[in-house]
Amino acid sequence: MIRIILLGKVVPKARPRFSSRGHVHMPPKYAEWKQEAVITLRGLTHIVSSKVSLQITFVNALRGNADCDNAAGAIMDALVESGVLSGDSVATIPELIARSYKEKKPKIKSQTLIEISDNCEVNIDKIKKFLV
Numbered sequence: 754m755i756r757i758i759l760l761g762k763v764v765p766k767a768r769p770r771f772s773s774r775g776h777v778h779m780p781p782k783y784a785e786w787k788q789e790a791v792i793t794l795r796g797l798t799h800i801v802s803s804k805v806s807l808q809i810t811f812v813n814a815l816r817g818n819a820d821c822d823n824a825a826g827a828i829m830d831a832l833v834e835s836g837v838l839s840g841d842s843v844a845t846i847p848e849l850i851a852r853s854y855k856e857k858k859p860k861i862k863s864q865t866l867i868e869i870s871d872n873c874e875v876n877i878d879k880i881k882k883f884l885v
Contacts, residue, residue, distance in 0.1 A: 757797065757837075757867040759790060763814045765823035766830060787831055794835035801838050806848040806873035810866040813859045825851040828867060838869070847875050 764786035769777045778784075809825050829841040839845055 754871075755797075755801070755837075755867075755869040757794070757869075759793060759828075759865045759867065760862060761814070762816070762863045763811060763819075763824045763827055763865055765815070765819050766826035767823075783827070787827065787834070790828075790831035791835045794831055794837050797835070797837055801869055801871065803845075803871055804847055804873045805838070805845065806850075806868075806870040807838075807846050808850045808866075808868040808870075809852070810868075811851075811853040812861055812866065813855055813863045814865045815853050815855065817855075819853075821851050821853050824853075825849065828865065832867070846873075848873050 764783045767780045767783040769779055771777055779787075807829070809828050811821070811824060815821070815824055826841075829838070829846070832838040833841050
């Protein structure tokens with residue numbers, strides 16, 4: 754298992770913006786956050802290419818109205834661009850868990866815990882009884 758901690762608030766993945774001249778760009782705040790995250794993650798020597806389980810825990814790292822799925826998307830984009838993961842499709846990440854924990858009076862620094870486990874195989878037999 755690989756454990757990574759990114760300090761600071763996460764800027765959730767944003768939709769591309771279009772300029773009046775038709776150029777496509779990402780919002781500056783997201784682009785800056787992603788660039789910093791990629792630089793931090795590039796220092797890691799682990800490159801994971803097999804099927805993995807990815808758990809992302811945001812601790813005081815999201816604003817109150819942020820979407821957890823967009824924040825997880827931002828983390829996955831940074832993991833892929835930095836080379837930690839080979840991709841973010843279900844072929845690479847068949848299991849994804851994203852959680853957010855926010856203290857009313859923060860005592861813990863804003864941070865994101867990323868846990869990547871190798872050899873993830875989804876066991877369909879465990880969930881068949883719940884399927885229609």
